Each structure stands twice: as C-alpha cells, then as structure tokens.
Amino acid sequence: MSCCTPPVFVLILLLLSSIVVCSDAWALVPTTTPRRWARRTRTTRGHPGVSPDRRRVFVDMVGSHRDAEELVETTETIYTPEEQQRIAEIHAEASAENGTLRDAVQQALPTLPPGLILKLGRSTSHSHERVQQVALELEHIMDARVQQAKETLKSLLDAGEIRKLDSLIGQAQRDGKLDVPFFNVIQANLRDAMATAEVAQEGEANRAQVLQHIYTRCQEEMEKAIPPGVALLNKVLRTEQASIRRNLYDHYLTPQKNVVRTPDGREVKLQGEKPVLVQLDTFVSAIADAVKQIRTVEVAGATDRATAANLVESCRTIAKEARVVIGEKYGVPSDELQAFELGLQPVFRPDSPESPYVKGET
Known part of the structure; x- marks a missing residue:
C-alpha cells in the first residue's frame, strides 16, 4: 500500500x-x-x-x-x-x-x-x-x-x-x-x-x-x-511501512505503560499509565479536515477526480488501520472505539451529496 x-x-x-x-x-x-x-x-x-x-x-x-x-x-x-x-x-x-x-x-x-x-x-x-x-x-x-x-x-x-x-x-x-x-x-x-x-x-x-x-x-x-492530531496524520501519511504505522498508532493513540529504565537496563513499572499523546477526537478531526480540504481543492479544479479519490482513500486506509489498533487496546465494545467510528462515519459515509466531505468547504 x-x-x-x-x-x-x-x-x-x-x-x-x-x-x-x-x-x-x-x-x-x-x-x-x-x-x-x-x-x-x-x-x-x-x-x-x-x-x-x-x-x-x-x-x-x-x-x-x-x-x-x-x-x-x-x-x-x-x-x-x-x-x-x-x-x-x-x-x-x-x-x-x-x-x-x-x-x-x-x-x-x-x-x-x-x-x-x-x-x-x-x-x-x-x-x-x-x-x-x-x-x-x-x-x-x-x-x-x-x-x-x-x-x-x-x-x-x-x-x-x-x-x-x-x-x-x-x-x-x-x-x-x-x-x-x-x-x-x-x-x-x-x-x-x-x-x-x-x-x-x-x-x-x-x-x-x-x-x-x-x-x-x-x-x-x-x-x-502544528496540532498533535495533524502532526500524527502527516507522520503516518509519509510512512510507507505498515508495521511502522501500526507502531505510531499504538504509541500516540493509546495509553502507554508507566515504566522507568534503571542504569543497568532493568525496567521498573510504576503505578498508572502515561497520558495519551494524541487524543482520539483530535485525530478524527485531523482526518476529517484533510478529507474536507482535498474535496475543496478538487471542486476548485486544482486536481482531478481520480487523484482526489486516491488521496481520500489514503485517509480512509489510515482510519481503518488506526481503528484496528484502538480496538485491540481498548476493546471492541469500548466507548473509545465507538466514538472513533461515529466521528469518522460522516467523513467516509456522508449522508448527503451536499456534505462538505463531498462538496468541500464553501
């Protein structure tokens, strides 16, 4: 891919x-x-x-x-x-x-x-x-x-x-x-x-x-x-290897164990977890804004339909990959995964041909 x-x-x-x-x-x-x-x-x-x-x-x-x-x-x-x-x-x-x-x-x-x-x-x-x-x-x-x-x-x-x-x-x-x-x-x-x-x-x-x-x-x-969500989106967009992208989703979108490493190389686990580096809603907003902007440029005539579709598909692929990691970390029935899916549903399944995710921003 x-x-x-x-x-x-x-x-x-x-x-x-x-x-x-x-x-x-x-x-x-x-x-x-x-x-x-x-x-x-x-x-x-x-x-x-x-x-x-x-x-x-x-x-x-x-x-x-x-x-x-x-x-x-x-x-x-x-x-x-x-x-x-x-x-x-x-x-x-x-x-x-x-x-x-x-x-x-x-x-x-x-x-x-x-x-x-x-x-x-x-x-x-x-x-x-x-x-x-x-x-x-x-x-x-x-x-x-x-x-x-x-x-x-x-x-x-x-x-x-x-x-x-x-x-x-x-x-x-x-x-x-x-x-x-x-x-x-x-x-x-x-x-x-x-x-x-x-x-x-x-x-x-x-x-x-x-x-x-x-x-x-x-x-x-x-x-x-730039905002953390946009920065992460840019980072995964320019990362070709799927395995590295998966590591990025896991590192930035999910809680990490609170571990310190001693001088002799041993890991000591502390209580609690480190805060998530990129909140899920900000990553959703970054993907949504990117799709909206791509469609805006397409409508303006600055790119052809096929190229815009490929770019939107790239964003969709990233959303699908991130969804898998979120589901594995939080669980399929979790509120986090459901909120992530609901946030991106209007982006990739717009309910109207007049949606900004179809027509772009006016």
Missing part, C-alpha cells in the same frame, strides 16, 4: 496554507554540495512532487507536471459574481486603509479560495483592469516569497555540518520561513538533483541525498508546530 508517499504530505501542507507560484527554472538554488556533508544524512523513499514548468501557474497540488500543464489550459478565467466581489473588496480595503494594493492582497491572501487564486495566476494580462492589478500584485508577492525560500534553502545547503543544519532549520521554523514556497523550492531542486544523477565520492553525500535529508528534517520540524 502506497498511501504515504511524500506528495500526499505536501498536498496536506499546501491545503493548510496558501498556494504559491513556483517555476523550476527560477526556483533552483545554484550551489554545490559542501564536502563536509557526511553520508549519514537521512533520506526518504522517493521525493516530493514536481513543480510546473516555466509558466505562470500556481503550484499544482498533485505533484504531476502533466496535470499542471493541463490545468493551465482548462482553468477558466471567467470570474463568478462572488469572486468579482472579493476582488472589489480587496481594492476597497486598499483605498479605505490608504495603503497599497499589494498590502491589501498580502493581507487577503490566506483567506482567498484556491479556485480564485488559480484564476488570478492566469490573469496578469486580463482585460479587466481590477483583476489584472490584483493578479500582478499577487505575482509580485509570490516572487518575493520564492526568493526568500531560495535564500533559506541556500543557507541550509551551506551549513556543511549536521548539528549546524538542525539549528538553522529550527531557527527557520521559528521565523516562519518553512512555508509553502520553501517546500516548493525544495521540490524543484530535488527534481533537478535527481535528474542530473550526481555521483558522490566515498564518504560523502550527493546533492540529492542532502536535499532529501533537509526535506525530511523540515517536515519533522513543521510537525512540532
């Missing part, structure tokens, strides 16, 4: 944030791998999705270059009345605050629907002046974000030593630099590095291995800053 490939994690991350313009040609960081890098860098199987080619396209949510090109050709540039109203509101906010249009677009960006962002990404030459102005300002904002992301990645590549790298990644997370543009820049560089197939000398790591290590560490750092 391949429910846990890196593109799924990136998709969830993109859905939780804004969408960003990214082009392979100008997202690459022209730097060489420092020779001080050791081969002991950690890697992930495969690599993140591929950014679109050099066209003004907002990052594809699927990780497929072909799908991204098709999206460019098929996305409508006709704006609904609601979208026209939102664009007018952005202009009005800029006038009301006596600020610039760019500031207004920057402030509104986190609240813009994915479909509207996709359309604006193709509207820098739109015939309607207001639409064109907002699209151009949005493009400038995205350009600046990608440039910052390139600088951040270059500083990580130049670290040259594992401990220094970990420190820099932690600082980048605290400064809010591990954002969507940053992950897209890593994707573009990973694609380039793997295509060039650089061969490392003995005892050294090639550029692709270093980038994969940075990608994995940045994922782990991001998981520290």
Whole structure:
C-alpha cells in the first residue's frame, strides 16, 4: 500500500496554507554540495512532487507536471459574481486603509479560495483592469516569497555540518520561513538533483541525498508546530511501512505503560499509565479536515477526480488501520472505539451529496 508517499504530505501542507507560484527554472538554488556533508544524512523513499514548468501557474497540488500543464489550459478565467466581489473588496480595503494594493492582497491572501487564486495566476494580462492589478500584485508577492525560500534553502545547503543544519532549520521554523514556497523550492531542486544523477565520492553525500535529508528534517520540524492530531496524520501519511504505522498508532493513540529504565537496563513499572499523546477526537478531526480540504481543492479544479479519490482513500486506509489498533487496546465494545467510528462515519459515509466531505468547504 502506497498511501504515504511524500506528495500526499505536501498536498496536506499546501491545503493548510496558501498556494504559491513556483517555476523550476527560477526556483533552483545554484550551489554545490559542501564536502563536509557526511553520508549519514537521512533520506526518504522517493521525493516530493514536481513543480510546473516555466509558466505562470500556481503550484499544482498533485505533484504531476502533466496535470499542471493541463490545468493551465482548462482553468477558466471567467470570474463568478462572488469572486468579482472579493476582488472589489480587496481594492476597497486598499483605498479605505490608504495603503497599497499589494498590502491589501498580502493581507487577503490566506483567506482567498484556491479556485480564485488559480484564476488570478492566469490573469496578469486580463482585460479587466481590477483583476489584472490584483493578479500582478499577487505575482509580485509570490516572487518575493520564492526568493526568500531560495535564500533559506541556500543557507541550509551551506551549513556543511549536521548539528549546524538542525539549528538553522529550527531557527527557520521559528521565523516562519518553512512555508509553502520553501517546500516548493525544495521540490524543484530535488527534481533537478535527481535528474542530473550526481555521483558522490566515498564518504560523502550527493546533492540529492542532502536535499532529501533537509526535506525530511523540515517536515519533522513543521510537525512540532502544528496540532498533535495533524502532526500524527502527516507522520503516518509519509510512512510507507505498515508495521511502522501500526507502531505510531499504538504509541500516540493509546495509553502507554508507566515504566522507568534503571542504569543497568532493568525496567521498573510504576503505578498508572502515561497520558495519551494524541487524543482520539483530535485525530478524527485531523482526518476529517484533510478529507474536507482535498474535496475543496478538487471542486476548485486544482486536481482531478481520480487523484482526489486516491488521496481520500489514503485517509480512509489510515482510519481503518488506526481503528484496528484502538480496538485491540481498548476493546471492541469500548466507548473509545465507538466514538472513533461515529466521528469518522460522516467523513467516509456522508449522508448527503451536499456534505462538505463531498462538496468541500464553501
């Protein structure tokens, strides 16, 4: 079962944030791998999705270059009345605050629907002046974000030593630099590095291995800053081995024995149990939100139906695996298992075609 490939994690991350313009040609960081890098860098199987080619396209949510090109050709540039109203509101906010249009677009960006962002990404030459102005300002904002992301990645590549790298990644997370543009820049560089197939000398790591290590560490750092349920979902989504996922469910979703280990290696059991690290209801909410967001992006036209269905099926598989572990730990007739099942029933068995788990969030 391949429910846990890196593109799924990136998709969830993109859905939780804004969408960003990214082009392979100008997202690459022209730097060489420092020779001080050791081969002991950690890697992930495969690599993140591929950014679109050099066209003004907002990052594809699927990780497929072909799908991204098709999206460019098929996305409508006709704006609904609601979208026209939102664009007018952005202009009005800029006038009301006596600020610039760019500031207004920057402030509104986190609240813009994915479909509207996709359309604006193709509207820098739109015939309607207001639409064109907002699209151009949005493009400038995205350009600046990608440039910052390139600088951040270059500083990580130049670290040259594992401990220094970990420190820099932690600082980048605290400064809010591990954002969507940053992950897209890593994707573009990973694609380039793997295509060039650089061969490392003995005892050294090639550029692709270093980038994969940075990608994995940045994922782990991001998981520290997001809610526990979402962090666990991301963790199991990027874990391929079913046996390891099972250990994660058991460790995070069920009570653990209160044991201390003595210096001579013996285990001493204490009274009581350690508290559950991730409450079941928060994990249910994380899965439900992920499915809702996937459907939202599908309805917006940012991914095709088959891809969205596969992603939802990945979430369903995780829910089924977790259910088995919860049932074994608490018992089949337990309140915990029943609450877990009831919480996910409307997600995977919606009672109406108008359900947000079918239609997405409006």
